[in-house]
Amino acid sequence: MDAITISHFQKSFGSKSILKDVTFSVPQGSIFGFAGENGVGKTTTMKMILGLLKSDHGQIIINGQQVRYGHSVTNRFIGYLPDVPAFYPYMTARQYLQLTAAVSGMASSQVDRQVTSVLKLVQLKDDRTKISGYSRGMKQRLGMAVAMLNQPDILICDEPTSALDPLGRKAFLDILASLSGKTTVIFSSHILSDIERVCDRVAILHDGRIQVLGKISTLTQNHAKRSFQIEFVDSTDLERFLIQTDLPKESDKQTRTMLTIQEQPGQSIGDDLLADLSKARIVPKRFQRFEPSLEDVFLEAIK
Numbered sequence: 595m596d597a598i599t600i601s602h603f604q605k606s607f608g609s610k611s612i613l614k615d616v617t618f619s620v621p622q623g624s625i626f627g628f629a630g631e632n633g634v635g636k637t638t639t640m641k642m643i644l645g646l647l648k649s650d651h652g653q654i655i656i657n658g659q660q661v662r663y664g665h666s667v668t669n670r671f672i673g674y675l676p677d678v679p680a681f682y683p684y685m686t687a688r689q690y691l692q693l694t695a696a697v698s699g700m701a702s703s704q705v706d707r708q709v710t711s712v713l714k715l716v717q718l719k720d721d722r723t724k725i726s727g728y729s730r731g732m733k734q735r736l737g738m739a740v741a742m743l744n745q746p747d748i749l750i751c752d753e754p755t756s757a758l759d760p761l762g763r764k765a766f767l768d769i770l771a772s773l774s775g776k777t778t779v780i781f782s783s784h785i786l787s788d789i790e791r792v793c794d795r796v797a798i799l800h801d802g803r804i805q806v807l808g809k810i811s812t813l814t815q816n817h818a819k820r821s822f823q824i825e826f827v828d829s830t831d832l833e834r835f836l837i838q839t840d841l842p843k844e845s846d847k848q849t850r851t852m853l854t855i856q857e858q859p860g861q862s863i864g865d866d867l868l869a870d871l872s873k874a875r876i877v878p879k880r881f882q883r884f885e886p887s888l889e890d891v892f893l894e895a896i897k
């Protein structure tokens with residue numbers, strides 16, 4: 595079952611068409627990456643899902659109910675983490691979460707248990723540290739705690755890792771990954787390697803349309819090329835290897851000692867390359883296989 599279905603969505607600002615025809619579904623329990631370069635329309639799409647922007651055409655269904663502009667009925671299923679969440683800096687994390695719980699109408703008997711639970715989820719210490727003393731990464735994790743406070747079915751994170759350092763990013767992504775199977779997550783980002791790290795599925799928006807959609811493992815297996823790189827001890831070995839082997843046509847002599855060979859999807863040339871090296875009695879300095887990344891899939895798709 596799909597948690598979110600977006601059908602033929604269109605949105606223009608003035609004469610500028612941002613979303614030309616956007617269609618995709620987010621299966622329940624998946625960690626779904628929503629990718630695309632800066633300014634492509636990711637935040638616009640998120641705002642549409644939250645019913646904060648009016649579409650020109652198309653519809654969005656969340657848990658079987660249609661999203662209506664200005665009506666937040668479907669928002670009861672959603673927790674939202676903006677790219678830069680704002681807090682009262684003079685409060686502690688617990689005080690801020692207690693306030694948020696009260697404002698959202700949570701029964702007072704549940705507040706302490708829920709606050710403790712989300713602080714544990716995002717690995718923030720339940721101590722007297724004021725939010726003003728938090729690092730960016732800690733603030734982002736507190737933002738996730740706020741978004742998860744009411745145990746939403748769906749968590750939407752808009753570019754949550756863009757401003758974080760590598761350690762802060764890793765901590766955040768690990769927590770996101772831990773939600774897999776329990777909460778449906780839409781993780782919007784222009785950093786494809788972050789998406790590849792935690793998401794099981796992806797939709798990549800480019801030029802107003804979804805250009806890549808599906809399971810990341812299937813996409814990288816089927817749509818992009820694997821390559822091999824062989825580094826030879828010297829140029830003589832490389833020349834001897836070229837005489838020995840019947841390389842695919844797009845093989846490319848990069849340097850005088852390095853060779854990169856691209857494999858076609860469905861092909862498997864690793865064994866042949868090793869056999870040719872053996873026949874020519876060449877021991878290379880390095881033999882390396884490069885698996886296609888999500889970035890390769892994307893670049894292939896927009897070629």
Ligand SMILES: Nc1ncnc2c1ncn2[C@@H]1O[C@H](COP(=O)(O)OP(=O)(O)OP(=O)(O)O)[C@@H](O)[C@H]1O
Nearest residue numbers: 607612630631632633634635636637638639753784
């Ligand atoms: N209210 C608005 N009025 C006019 N133009 C807008 C409005 N909101 C967004 N835009 C434009 O729409 C385009 C898409 O913006 P959006 O914020 O959705 O992109 P994004 O993919 O989230 O980018 P980023 O990664 O930089 O956050 C941009 O060119 C932006 O300037």
